[in-house]
Amino acid sequence: MGLVLSTTALAQEEDKIETTVSADFVNQYIWRGLDLGSAAVQPTLGLGYKGLSLTAWGSYGVTNPDDVKEFDLTLAYGLGGLNIGVTDYWFSAGLDERGRYFKYDAHGTNHVFEANIGYDFGPVALQWFTNFAGNDGVNNDGERAYSSYLEAAVPFQLAGVKWTATAGVVPFATTTYAADGFAVTNLALKAVKEIRVTDSFSIPVFGQLVANPCAQKAYLVFGFSLQP
Numbered sequence: 001m002g003l004v005l006s007t008t009a010l011a012q013e014e015d016k017i018e019t020t021v022s023a024d025f026v027n028q029y030i031w032r033g034l035d036l037g038s039a040a041v042q043p044t045l046g047l048g049y050k051g052l053s054l055t056a057w058g059s060y061g062v063t064n065p066d067d068v069k070e071f072d073l074t075l076a077y078g079l080g081g082l083n084i085g086v087t088d089y090w091f092s093a094g095l096d097e098r099g100r101y102f103k104y105d106a107h108g109t110n111h112v113f114e115a116n117i118g119y120d121f122g123p124v125a126l127q128w129f130t131n132f133a134g135n136d137g138v139n140n141d142g143e144r145a146y147s148s149y150l151e152a153a154v155p156f157q158l159a160g161v162k163w164t165a166t167a168g169v170v171p172f173a174t175t176t177y178a179a180d181g182f183a184v185t186n187l188a189l190k191a192v193k194e195i196r197v198t199d200s201f202s203i204p205v206f207g208q209l210v211a212n213p214c215a216q217k218a219y220l221v222f223g224f225s226l227q228p
Helices: none
Strands: 004-010 016-026 029-031 034-037 040-049 052-061 070-079 082-091 111-120 125-134 148-158 161-170 183-198 201-212 217-224
Touching (some): 034 052
Antiparallel strands (some): 004 016, 016 040, 016 217, 040 052, 052 070, 070 082, 082 111, 125 148, 148 161, 161 183, 183 201, 201 217
């Protein structure tokens, strides 16, 4: 999810190649209602062209050296409100004790491969995610869970601030989300406020309340970005 710089280069008048370089700073890394670490810097490098995008994203702890490092690659395509994608998640901890990035052995890798499909209806956006390969969790029978997650997000404006209400559920049992069956794992309310520094430079600051009813946990996340 820092320092954020974003540039757009025109290939032709109508064809744009968009390049994004960014990094957010957060006081706590919370993902889909799961606590994945303490304060972190989370850089992004991405390219986009005509709805097709390739994005690299990472998370690295800045206060706790024992936090798991993460490096993700996502190939996605969007057309109108529809979007599809495939993400390769890599974690420094997993089945491979040496944390090798280029180890893809099905029973010894730290990679997790996930596919997603979603549609933005305007008032609400829906997304479905499913792990299909790699170091996935297991179900109650000890078999590959094909861990899945369904999320609904509702954006709105209030008092000059951009808000998003999110609800996420895990439909089936999986150790990935510590769910024994259908579970509500993510109820969140996020607010983003632009703090204008100059006419051409502002700092987006965000706060987020997150609750995980399944784990009986709650979090308060704060973060910021620097965007010219």
